[in-house]
Amino acid sequence: MKNDDQIVIDKDKEKIDNICEECKNEDETVKQNLIMYSYKICNSCNISKRIFPI
Ligand SMILES: [Zn+2]
Known part of the structure; x- marks a missing residue:
């Protein structure tokens, strides 16, 4: 049981920090x-990318 908990925590640490790669804001x-695209x-960087897709 404890092992399962640790795996979940490790995954969260690796993936989810809420920092945008474009503007570096949280x-x-x-x-x-991240889940959708x-x-x-x-969202603000995502919108500007949609308007100017490079
Ligand atoms: Zn951004």
Whole structure:
């Protein structure tokens, strides 16, 4: 049981820190966009990327 708990904690540490790769700001939306688009990006950066897709 304790081993399972540790694995979950390690996964969270690795993936979820809520820091946008574009603007380096911490934002709750980064986590959502990471799940949806596989990009660590906040909503404001995501919108600007959609308008100017490079
Ligand atoms: Zn951003």
